[in-house]
Amino acid sequence: AQSVTQLDSQVPVFEEAPVELRCNYSSSVSVYLFWYVQYPNQGLQLLLKYLSGSTLVKGINGFEAEFNKSQTSFHLRKPSVHISDTAEYFCAVSRAPTGGGNKLTFGTGTQLKVEL
Amino acid sequence: DAGVIQSPRHEVTEMGQEVTLRCKPISGHDYLFWYRQTMMRGLELLIYFNNNVPIDDSGMPEDRFSAKMPNASFSTLKIQPSEPRDSAVYFCASSRQGPGTTIRSPLHFGNGTRLTVT
Numbered sequence: 001a002q003s004v005t006q007l008d009s010q011v012p013v014f015e016e017a018p019v020e021l022r023c024n025y026s027s028s029v030s031v032y033l034f035w036y037v038q039y040p041n042q043g044l045q046l047l048l049k050y051l052s053g054s055t056l057v058k059g060i061n062g063f064e065a066e067f068n069k070s071q072t073s074f075h076l077r078k079p080s081v082h083i084s085d086t087a088e089y090f091c092a093v094s095r096a097p098t099g100g101g102n103k104l105t106f107g108t109g110t111q112l113k114v115e116l
Numbered sequence: 117d118a119g120v121i122q123s124p125r126h127e128v129t130e131m132g133q134e135v136t137l138r139c140k141p142i143s144g145h146d147y148l149f150w151y152r153q154t155m156m157r158g159l160e161l162l163i164y165f166n167n168n169v170p171i172d173d174s175g176m177p178e179d180r181f182s183a184k185m186p187n188a189s190f191s192t193l194k195i196q197p198s199e200p201r202d203s204a205v206y207f208c209a210s211s212r213q214g215p216g217t218t219i220r221s222p223l224h225f226g227n228g229t230r231l232t233v234t
């Protein structure tokens with residue numbers, strides 16, 4: 001089975017500052033990794049995904065993440081945040097290759113609060 | 117594409133009543149998932165279907181919970197009888213798998229149903 005740990009439940013940051021949201025995973029098999037964002041009263045939207053290839057993946061809204069197999073991490077970064085990035089961010093993992101239609105296990109989420 | 121559509125958006129009911137949540141997945145997607153989100157437990161996978169067939173229901177908390185997918189465009193999650201601890205946001209999500217084990221599309225979520233059981 002796979003598991004995901006998001007150590008930071010809340011991350012406050014000032015607008016235009018850089019941010020990193022941490023994600024560590026545990027798995028005995030190869031994995032696919034994902035970051036999703038949830039705005040208030042909405043469902044989750046995919047930010048980016050790592051399936052294979054380059055360990056640095058770029059997503060929407062200027063976010064990027066780096067897969068580090070040795071450290072079992074998949075941290076999310078943005079060089080300059082905007083007020084509109086305030087949301088909850090979820091890291092998720094599935095086994096690779098997946099035979100389950102992308103069955104995901106989610107972390108507990110990190111609330112990003114961008115302040116002026 | 118309209119995305120994954122869930123109804124109702126909000127449901128308030130009294131303990132002991134039957135609750136039915138509905139989901140229309142994205143057309144062409146062959147996997148459908150039901151998740152529950154609470155502050156205490158985060159996002160939990162309840163059950164998922166492939167081509168309308170339930171594959172894994174190990175996350176369904178109790179026999180009070182049941183899910184069906186009578187066709188490729190509709191699924192229901194039913195709670196009977198409901199209890200206050202069932203209060204949560206319930207999400208439906210769908211995805212499409214490519215040939216073999218490749219991912220054709222990632223998981224797409226609906227906007228959820230916020231259930232309150234008093």
